[in-house]
Amino acid sequence: MLVLYVKLAATVVLSLVSLGLLWQRNRVTETLQQTGVWTLDLSWGIFRLVPFLITYIIMGYMPQSDVAEFYYPIGLSALDGGVPARDVYTCYSPLFGYWIAPFLAIWRDSRMVVLAMLLVEWLSVRLTYYYYQRQEATGERLFRGVFYYVLPMPFIMSVFSGQEDVLLWLFMLLAIPFMPKRPFLAGLVLGFGMLATKAVFILMLIAVGLVMLRNLRQAIWFVAGLATIGLPVAGFMFWKTGTLFLEQQSLEGDWLKAPNLRSLLNPFFAAGLESAGKLWKWGGLLITIAVAVRSVWLIRTKTVAWTYRDYIPFVYTAVYSAMTVVQQNAISNYAYLFMLPLVFTLLNFKRTGWCLALIGFNALAAVHPSLWWRIGQPYYNQVSELLQPIASLEYSIEILLTIGFVYYAVQALRVLRRPSPPTDAHAL
Structure with missing residues (x-):
């Protein structure tokens, strides 16, 4: 301890x-x-x-x-x-x-x-x-x-x-100079990001690719960049490992972690959720993709075009916040994915309550993984288990963190509903 x-x-x-x-x-x-x-x-x-x-x-x-x-x-x-x-x-x-x-x-x-x-x-x-x-x-x-x-x-x-986790945001940043005039190079950068990080990076590739469909020529060049770096690596991996490299990444999604929506519901519906484990795993992925698609839809319906640099921090925050809520293997570490863009693009320091809540969210997210791990990675199967003091404390932290992830996803989507890109975070 x-x-x-x-x-x-x-x-x-x-x-x-x-x-x-x-x-x-x-x-x-x-x-x-x-x-x-x-x-x-x-x-x-x-x-x-x-x-x-x-x-x-x-x-x-x-x-x-x-x-x-x-x-x-x-x-x-x-x-x-x-x-x-x-x-x-x-x-x-x-x-x-x-x-x-x-x-x-x-x-x-x-x-x-x-x-x-x-x-x-x-x-x-x-x-x-x-x-x-x-x-x-x-x-x-x-x-x-x-x-x-x-x-x-x-x-x-x-x-x-x-x-x-912050590495994913770094690759989104590295693509900014190439958007939109050099979509092929942007595709190369983000394709390398996909190959150098982890599978959830594909969520951002989906979002960016859908936005780029506004200009078919740019979209084709973007996909060409992705394919140029992605296909050779995928071909090599299939040659050397078969489907093993995909299976090992997929297995990560079977590991039940906390906090997320399933960990909160499990004490009440343990039997049903256990039998629907695969459905929850892939259903959570579909919901996350739906959030990405919703973000793209909000961008594409604007009269004033949002550039890649304008929209990417909010799409990024919305997608990964939502992912943490609905994926059964999500943990509070994932707040590290989006905390940097959140502080620079969503945080209004004039809203004292917002800032205090962010500090509280950070404090809980910082200690929860170690707490959860060192008390045995509990996944409560009965409500009665929550009557234990340490379980009650841990479960309460799960609730607060999940509320925080939902809130930040909603806030990011709210910004994307604006008719034009925000020019000042203090106006949000």
């Missing part, structure tokens, strides 16, 4: 720091106005690199969970020229280990994987800062970046858990 207590302590401290930043927002913003983008690098150094050095170098702590069980073995296999799925079990895309491998060539240690993920997050923050809220004063934009770095959930997921 030591890990849980450390994460809880870090969450409390960072929540207080976040509250302090909100309280002194005007003063901090004025100070940041006199600085530059290097403030983001300094924040990364203070809230990411220094904790990394203390945790893993000075204290000698070794990464656990996904880093030890998946990322590091997959990266080592790639470094040694192995074929994913055949030579190492992987629930990630075929090239996931191959972008980790160069880092392991420098330092063959699982801690290097965590450092690589921290660098991915740093680049994601820099690019998000570059592309979004450019109408705001420099100090206001920098405040968003600093505020993101001190939120407890991104801190826990990056430093202590080494999670890769």
Whole structure:
């Protein structure tokens, strides 16, 4: 339980720091106005690199969970020229280990994987800062970046858990320069994103592809870019592993996790839900796709055309928030998927209650995975099980987190209903 207590302590401290930043927002913003983008690098150094050095170098702590069980073995296999799925079990895309491998060539240690993920997050923050809220004063934009770095959930997921989720947002950002004038290159970038992350990235490919159907020529070039990088890799994987690489990714969807809608309903309808496990798995996927299609429909019905840069953070947030609610293997880690674009494009700092709720959501999302794991990954089959104090606490957190995911999905869709792209998050 030591890990849980450390994460809880870090969450409390960072929540207080976040509250302090909100309280002194005007003063901090004025100070940041006199600085530059290097403030983001300094924040990364203070809230990411220094904790990394203390945790893993000075204290000698070794990464656990996904880093030890998946990322590091997959990266080592790639470094040694192995074929994913055949030579190492992987629930990630075929090239996931191959972008980790160069880092392991420098330092063959699982801690290097965590450092690589921290660098991915740093680049994601820099690019998000570059592309979004450019109408705001420099100090206001920098405040968003600093505020993101001190939120407890991104801190826990990056430093202590080494999670890769922000990588999906990075690939969405990398495609911005090529939209819409170079759709083939955009297809290459997003195709590589699909091959280098995990299967759920296809949800964004579906959404972007449907939006691009507004211009058939662009859509064809976009699909050509996807096919240019995707088909050779898929062909190679089928040659070397058959359908094994697809089966291993699909198996991940059978693992029951929390919090999500099924975990909330299970105490009341356990028998029926167990018999309908496959239906729930694929039904959840269809609902998530439906949210993506709904997002696209809202965009395509606008008189004023939304550019890729305009719509992608809101579609991204809506899709992955909804996915976390309806997929039976979803966990609160998935908040890390969209927290960065949410802070930069949806967060109105003038709405104090909204900001306080976001900090609370972050605090719960930061500690719930470790709590759930260390009390035995419970999936309650009877209402009576919830009468136990620890079960009641854990289930209450599940409820609050699920409400949060639903709320952020609804808020993102609400923005997409606007007649024109928002120019200022403070107007939302």
